[in-house]
Amino acid sequence: MPEDFSTDLTVAEKQYMRVIMRCISRITKALHSENPxxxxxxxxxxxxxxxxxxxxxxxxxxxxxxxxxxxxxxxxLKDVSDKMIELQPHKCKAFLEFCSQSEDSTSSDSAPxxxxxxxxxxxxxxxx
Numbered sequence: 001m002p003e004d005f006s007t008d009l010t011v012a013e014k015q016y017m018r019v020i021m022r023c024i025s026r027i028t029k030a031l032h033s034e035n036p037x038x039x040x041x042x043x044x045x046x047x048x049x050x051x052x053x054x055x056x057x058x059x060x061x062x063x064x065x066x067x068x069x070x071x072x073x074x075x076x077l078k079d080v081s082d083k084m085i086e087l088q089p090h091k092c093k094a095f096l097e098f099c100s101q102s103e104d105s106t107s108s109d110s111a112p113x114x115x116x117x118x119x120x121x122x123x124x125x126x127x128x
Contacts, residue, residue: 001055001073008065017069024076031083041084041091042098045127048077049099052123081126092127099124 001017002009009017030039057074060067085092099120 001051001070002066005055005059005061005064005066005070009069014066014069017073021072021076024073024080028080028083031080031087041088042095044080045084045092045095048081049121049123051077052121057122077123078126081123085127096124096127 002013027039027044060070060074064070
């Protein structure tokens with residue numbers, strides 16, 4: 001994801017995002033396969049959470065030059081999340097428990113990057 005949503009994406013950045021979206025699409029398809037346990041769901045969920053912490057969807061605005069591309073990424077992540085919740089709810093529950101434990105262990109930590117509000121972001125709320 002670009003560091004600054006307010007700048008227009010370069011051609012290379014748009015192509016890179018398309019590659020990422022193909023990977024996300026393949027993850028979704030793999031979840032439907034005969035062997036969905038080949039997907040390391042917990043790791044995928046953690047990486048998705050990191051993206052939501054760094055780039056919360058609340059930062060998307062109608063005036064952004066690459067809104068369509070950015071919106072496409074978030075919709076792809078939603079599709080993967082929905083499939084994981086549907087097909088591997090036990091792994092989603094383990095992820096939520098991990099987030100809860102992380103939130104508990106960092107609640108006394110004063111560092112802003114570990115604040116409970118960041119641990120309980122829109123992505124974690126959606127999975128709940």
